[in-house]
Amino acid sequence: MANAMVALATITLGSSASSVTFGSIPTTGYRDLRIVISGIAGSSSNLLGRLNGDTGANYHRVTMTGDGTTTYSVANANQTSFAYQYYATFNGSTRSTVTIDYLDSSATDKHKSVLIRTGTPQTYYGVEASVLRWASTAAITSLSLYFVGETFSATTTISLYGIVS
Amino acid sequence: MAITKIASIEVGAGGAASIDFTSIPGTYTDLMVVMSIRNNNTSAFTDIRFNGSTGSGIFIYGNGASATSLNVSANYVVATSAYTANTFGNATVYIPNYASTTTNKSFSIDAVSENNSTTAYQSLTAGIWSNTAAINQITLGAANGVAQYSSATLYGVLKGSSGGVTVS
Numbered sequence: 001m002a003n004a005m006v007a008l009a010t011i012t013l014g015s016s017a018s019s020v021t022f023g024s025i026p027t028t029g030y031r032d033l034r035i036v037i038s039g040i041a042g043s044s045s046n047l048l049g050r051l052n053g054d055t056g057a058n059y060h061r062v063t064m065t066g067d068g069t070t071t072y073s074v075a076n077a078n079q080t081s082f083a084y085q086y087y088a089t090f091n092g093s094t095r096s097t098v099t100i101d102y103l104d105s106s107a108t109d110k111h112k113s114v115l116i117r118t119g120t121p122q123t124y125y126g127v128e129a130s131v132l133r134w135a136s137t138a139a140i141t142s143l144s145l146y147f148v149g150e151t152f153s154a155t156t157t158i159s160l161y162g163i164v165s
Numbered sequence: 166m167a168i169t170k171i172a173s174i175e176v177g178a179g180g181a182a183s184i185d186f187t188s189i190p191g192t193y194t195d196l197m198v199v200m201s202i203r204n205n206n207t208s209a210f211t212d213i214r215f216n217g218s219t220g221s222g223i224f225i226y227g228n229g230a231s232a233t234s235l236n237v238s239a240n241y242v243v244a245t246s247a248y249t250a251n252t253f254g255n256a257t258v259y260i261p262n263y264a265s266t267t268t269n270k271s272f273s274i275d276a277v278s279e280n281n282s283t284t285a286y287q288s289l290t291a292g293i294w295s296n297t298a299a300i301n302q303i304t305l306g307a308a309n310g311v312a313q314y315s316s317a318t319l320y321g322v323l324k325g326s327s328g329g330v331t332v333s
Contacts, residue, residue: 066225066234119291
């Protein structure tokens with residue numbers, strides 16, 4: 001039976017790290033990519049990211065959030081990085097679960113759509129879903145995940161999977 | 166293979182008290198449960214339990230008219246016995262690092278229900294099971310019982326490296 005989803009790379013942090021970058025991502029053989037994160041940060045901090053090192057104003061998102069009391073929705077256009085989280089951010093005490101799907105990641109004829117589910121099960125953090133767009137027709141060959149002024153804590157695990165074409 | 170089917174259960178005629186996956190091996194990285202489920206009563210929500218106990222979480226659901234967010238035990242929406250006949254709710258549960266013996270277990274649930282011409286739900290849950298034990302049992306639908314022909318499949322997800330991709 002052919003594999004539909006292949007584990008490409010993974011890291012479990014033995015100590016804190018300010019960023020994690022997956023590079024040399026193959027552009028043939030896989031149609032979509034998936035990132036799965038289970039972890040904690042040093043303190044409350046919004047997960048950010050870039051594709052192919054692009055620092056231009058090419059990142060857009062729409063987000064919906066529930067924090068256990070209130071619902072929210074927000075949209076941001078023309079940002080210089082993906083803001084993967086809004087309220088349901090990482091924090092220093094409760095493990096977050098994050099899945100990020102990069103659809104048609106190897107395509108060179110379209111902008112890249114990204115779907116993210118993130119959850120930090122603590123009041124005033126909560127659960128979120130976002131749809132994002134990277135305004136580039138380049139195939140994704142690298143993706144970075146980072147915070148501003150904060151780090152991933154030890155025991156955080158980040159895995160990259162490829163969905164076979 | 167990154168995803169492997171561990172077990173699949175379909176409830177027979179007459180329904181059941183719950184759907185139970187037991188003796189789950191600790192050899193995978195994450196677990197994923199995909200289900201098609203209908204309650205045996207009129208409640209629009211049911212629960213998931215790990216090693217026999219419930220978790221807690223933050224829950225958001227929409228019903229086509231409004232959105233609500235709550236602090237809950239680990240609930241998700243299902244079709245109920247009062248909904249359109251032969252109609253089941255669907256949900257996916259993802260549990261990273263389920264076999265860890267040093268950390269609590271966070272997890273996510275995406276769920277939808279359907280009910281012709283009246284209220285149905287879509288929900289997202291950020292859940293946590295505050296226990297450092299490895300998860301070796303998952304129980305679905307125990308709060309309300311599950312109707313006949315409800316089904317669920319448990320998958321193991323294994324991290325790894327295929328070579329070539331760098332991590333820094």
